[in-house]
Amino acid sequence: MSSSIQKVxxxxxxxxxxxxxxxxxxxxxxxxxxxxxxxxxxxxxxxxVAPLYAQALRQTLEAVHRRVDMVVLPDGxxxxxxxxxxxxxxxxxxxxxxxxxxxxxxxxxVVGDMTGFAxxxxxxxxxYVQVPTTLxxxxxxxxxxxxxxxxxxxxxxxxxxxxxxxxxxxLATLDTLPQRELSAGxxxxxxxxPIADAAFLDWVEAHVDALxxxxxxxxxxxxxxxxxxxxxxxxxxxxxxxxxxxxNFGHTFGHAxxxxxxxxxxxxxxxxxxxxxxxxxxxxxxxxxxxSLARRIEQVVxxxxxxxxxxxxPAARYLDLMRVDKKAEAGEIRFVLLDGAGRAxxxxxxxxxxxxxIESRTAR
Amino acid sequence: MSSSIQKVxxxxxxxxxxxxxxxxxxxxxxxxxxxxxxxxxxxxxxxxVAPLYAQALRQTLEAVHRRVDMVVLPDGxxxxxxxxxxxxxxxxxxxxxxxxxxxxxxxxxVVGDMTGFAxxxxxxxxxYVQVPTTLxxxxxxxxxxxxxxxxxxxxxxxxxxxxxxxxxxxLATLDTLPQRELSAGxxxxxxxxPIADAAFLDWVEAHVDALxxxxxxxxxxxxxxxxxxxxxxxxxxxxxxxxxxxxNFGHTFGHAxxxxxxxxxxxxxxxxxxxxxxxxxxxxxxxxxxxSLARRIEQVVxxxxxxxxxxxxPAARYLDLMRVDKKAEAGEIRFVLLDGAGRAxxxxxxxxxxxxxIESRTAR
Ligand SMILES: NC(=O)c1ccc[n+]([C@@H]2O[C@H](COP(=O)([O-])OP(=O)(O)OC[C@H]3O[C@@H](n4cnc5c(N)ncnc54)[C@H](O)[C@@H]3O)[C@@H](O)[C@H]2O)c1
Ligand SMILES: NC(=O)c1ccc[n+]([C@@H]2O[C@H](COP(=O)([O-])OP(=O)(O)OC[C@H]3O[C@@H](n4cnc5c(N)ncnc54)[C@H](O)[C@@H]3O)[C@@H](O)[C@H]2O)c1
Ligand SMILES: [Zn+2]
Ligand SMILES: [Zn+2]
Numbered sequence: 001m002s003s004s005i006q007k008v009x010x011x012x013x014x015x016x017x018x019x020x021x022x023x024x025x026x027x028x029x030x031x032x033x034x035x036x037x038x039x040x041x042x043x044x045x046x047x048x049v050a051p052l053y054a055q056a057l058r059q060t061l062e063a064v065h066r067r068v069d070m071v072v073l074p075d076g077x078x079x080x081x082x083x084x085x086x087x088x089x090x091x092x093x094x095x096x097x098x099x100x101x102x103x104x105x106x107x108x109x110v111v112g113d114m115t116g117f118a119x120x121x122x123x124x125x126x127x128y129v130q131v132p133t134t135l136x137x138x139x140x141x142x143x144x145x146x147x148x149x150x151x152x153x154x155x156x157x158x159x160x161x162x163x164x165x166x167x168x169x170x171l172a173t174l175d176t177l178p179q180r181e182l183s184a185g186x187x188x189x190x191x192x193x194p195i196a197d198a199a200f201l202d203w204v205e206a207h208v209d210a211l212x213x214x215x216x217x218x219x220x221x222x223x224x225x226x227x228x229x230x231x232x233x234x235x236x237x238x239x240x241x242x243x244x245x246x247x248n249f250g251h252t253f254g255h256a257x258x259x260x261x262x263x264x265x266x267x268x269x270x271x272x273x274x275x276x277x278x279x280x281x282x283x284x285x286x287x288x289x290x291x292s293l294a295r296r297i298e299q300v301v302x303x304x305x306x307x308x309x310x311x312x313x314p315a316a317r318y319l320d321l322m323r324v325d326k327k328a329e330a331g332e333i334r335f336v337l338l339d340g341a342g343r344a345x346x347x348x349x350x351x352x353x354x355x356x357x358i359e360s361r362t363a364r
Numbered sequence: 365m366s367s368s369i370q371k372v373x374x375x376x377x378x379x380x381x382x383x384x385x386x387x388x389x390x391x392x393x394x395x396x397x398x399x400x401x402x403x404x405x406x407x408x409x410x411x412x413v414a415p416l417y418a419q420a421l422r423q424t425l426e427a428v429h430r431r432v433d434m435v436v437l438p439d440g441x442x443x444x445x446x447x448x449x450x451x452x453x454x455x456x457x458x459x460x461x462x463x464x465x466x467x468x469x470x471x472x473x474v475v476g477d478m479t480g481f482a483x484x485x486x487x488x489x490x491x492y493v494q495v496p497t498t499l500x501x502x503x504x505x506x507x508x509x510x511x512x513x514x515x516x517x518x519x520x521x522x523x524x525x526x527x528x529x530x531x532x533x534x535l536a537t538l539d540t541l542p543q544r545e546l547s548a549g550x551x552x553x554x555x556x557x558p559i560a561d562a563a564f565l566d567w568v569e570a571h572v573d574a575l576x577x578x579x580x581x582x583x584x585x586x587x588x589x590x591x592x593x594x595x596x597x598x599x600x601x602x603x604x605x606x607x608x609x610x611x612n613f614g615h616t617f618g619h620a621x622x623x624x625x626x627x628x629x630x631x632x633x634x635x636x637x638x639x640x641x642x643x644x645x646x647x648x649x650x651x652x653x654x655x656s657l658a659r660r661i662e663q664v665v666x667x668x669x670x671x672x673x674x675x676x677x678p679a680a681r682y683l684d685l686m687r688v689d690k691k692a693e694a695g696e697i698r699f700v701l702l703d704g705a706g707r708a709x710x711x712x713x714x715x716x717x718x719x720x721x722i723e724s725r726t727a728r
Contacts, residue, residue, distance in 0.1 A: 075706045082446060082450070084448070086440055089515055089521065089522060090517070093515060093516070093517035093518055093521060093688070095689050098688065103584060118526065121485075121522045121523060122521065123509065123521060124511075124523045124524055124525050124603075124604075124708055125521075125524070125525065125603070146488065147488075148488065151457060153454070153457035153458070154457055157453065157457060157486065157487060158453060158486065159485060159487075159488045160484065160485060160489070160524065161488050161489065207542065239486075239488075239489070308534065323460065324457070324460050
């Protein structure tokens with residue numbers, strides 16, 4: 001049982017749900033029980049996470065559902081595509097799962113995004129629960145209802161806005177997370193301060209070393225505050241017509257890094273970390289932030305063990321990749337930039353200026 | 365230009381839209397113009413429909429969108445699956461289409477269902493317009509926001525509830541429709557009377573010959589009234605939690621026929637036609653309707669040129685196929701049955717009784 005459980009309530013009308021944060025939650029059936037599910041459960045997980053946590057979750061869910069099945073996907077961003085998604089559909093159809101079936105996403109953002117999209121699409125929509133096991137998934141991808149798979153021509157191009165019924169972030173799962181993945185998750189934690197809450201940037205600055213050492217109370221607060229900040233934004237703009245786009249701070253550059261290197265070479269969070277520095281540089285060159293804020297962000301990113309420079313691709317390649325990215329409308333790239341600490345703005349910028357930023361921020 | 369245009373308003377809050385019905389609508393840009401679209405247009409159609417109507421639609425849309433592209437899919441229910449859907453995504457991504465892109469589904473229910481699901485999923489949702497060119501699509505599939513593709517293990521298993529922005533039913537397109545397809549569409553027209561409007565069953569009885577001869581004013585009324593009746597039901601239950609299921613009258617049996625014969629051997633409407641007779645027989649055996657109503661429905665189905673008997677598969681096979689169908693919850697098949705003329709009820713029935721119905725309604 002977890003000694004202290006934090007709760008963040010996501011208020012989206014009839015699609016509202018809770019995020020629970022605490023140690024040992026996977027072993028506690030009462031939180032799942034409360035939802036009153038009547039159908040089968042299908043745990044969706046991957047080859048890495050299954051041996052670590054699937055048995056515990058299955059046992060818990062057996063007290064909730066009259067039948068619990070499992071499908072184990074191959075591990076990796078490269079598998080976040082149709083063929084893997086179809087393994088979930090196959091599993092559902094082989095077991096004649098009906099519309100009352102509940103999918104449980106046990107894993108990182110890849111498993112979460114695919115499970116969410118499978119839930120959105122199976123019979124035009126069944127319930128799902130997120131059980132995120134990476135820091136990135138706990139602070140970001142499991143919250144907000146964005147689901148997707150990749151297409152060879154672009155990341156997250158095919159998906160749905162589809163909210164989970166519950167998010168259960170068990171801090172104990174972070175014990176087994178490789179350090180590189182922890183750093184990648186910290187990139188998304190760091191993101192929230194500059195765009196939405198200057199005080200949280202201060203807190204992260206003061207606690208980044210504790211977070212790197214997996215201090216539990218620091219992690220608990222980082223997850224909770226990140227979810228709160230994300231929830232604030234998503235609550236105002238569920239379908240990303242405007243405001244929500246600020247959560248993509250660092251992501252336009254980041255997606256170009258990921259796509260340019262082939263998905264999986266860089267971790268999503270690593271690309272976002274470097275992407276935030278590029279976006280901050282661009283903000284500075286546009287006169288929106290001063291050098292001291294840029295330096296602070298760079299130092300936090302560095303202490304979180306994240307790369308400070310992007311891969312050595314020509315600036316023109318970055319620009320092409322960003323133009324195909326979904327934030328580009330009618331060929332014009334809209335960047336999420338900073339306007340001081342704790343405030344984001346959407347802006348386009350001259351290609352030449354963007355190219356300068358990229359050139360000074362790539363490893364050559 | 366069309367002399368008389370009928371309009372059916374579908375009231376679904378911020379997802380409301382109009383259905384326009386009339387001759388020559390594909391050639392009239394003002395109806396599309398009114399939506400104020402700002403992005404590119406992608407016409408999705410198939411090899412059969414493209415040579416007939418794509419040029420006219422393209423010309424019309426060129427007055428509305430600054431760029432109009434087209435993707436031509438192979439024709440047939442067998443292609444209503446992922447690989448074909450992906451041709452739409454490829455077309456969108458090759459042209460760097462953004463979130464403001466509008467998809468136009470020009471064709472029958474297959475093109476409509478796939479285009480709708482592509483629109484629901486591309487970048488997590490772009491706008492789409494239905495331009496249905498079969499009777500079935502005009503009276504049924506283009507209305508109500510159900511979109512889907514098939515899975516080898518089940519029909520329409522993967523999809524979304526996603527409303528179009530407009531439906532434009534050009535009656536002139538029905539001129540080129542093969543007679544067999546016209547009959548298949550009439551099955552869905554016939555459906556609405558027994559489940560929702562006894563007076564409409566009377567009207568269809570009186571006009572089925574005129575409809576078979578493509579009398580334009582009869583077709584216009586049939587399309588309009590069918591859309592109104594469907595809209596009434598969908599308006600009360602957009603996501604098929606209950607009432608909406610009555611629209612599946614004949615479909616549980618029908619899907620078993622389609623799946624049992626391999627998709628495409630029987631037309632959807634043909635299977636629904638026979639399926640309605642099976643469901644009516646079952647209603648009669650359960651004492652819900654009398655023989656005279658059953659006879660009336662059978663005669664209308666016969667005069668619409670639809671098969672009166674299902675394919676010669678064992679009753680046990682029908683039952684298995686119906687159990688995997690999405691209307692089966694926890695292994696129990698829920699049938700849409702009639703409770704007098706103009707009233708539907710959801711009910712299960714003993715397997716033995718269902719088997720008797722099937723045996724007396726299969727060609728051997
Ligand atoms: N939906 C959203 O809003 C959103 C937001 C951000 C990112 N994302 C997506 O999330 C994905 C990245 O998520 P991620 O960083 O969690 O990657 P991931 O899911 O690939 O997980 C990273 C690695 O850690 C392993 N792992 C997971 N939990 C573990 C544990 N407890 N112990 C040991 N190993 C564990 C995984 O198997 C994997 O190898 C990307 O596809 C990205 O597009 C989505
Ligand atoms: N979404 C829904 O609510 C819903 C409801 C009912 C049916 N459906 C789906 O609709 C599909 C059946 O639709 P359908 O009956 O329109 O089949 P279809 O789309 O296959 O069209 C039938 C045939 O007619 C051709 N055609 C289309 N328009 C023509 C025209 N004007 N002239 C000549 N030929 C033309 C097509 O190319 C095709 O060969 C099924 O996949 C079914 O699952 C969906
Ligand atoms: Zn991210
Ligand atoms: Zn139908």
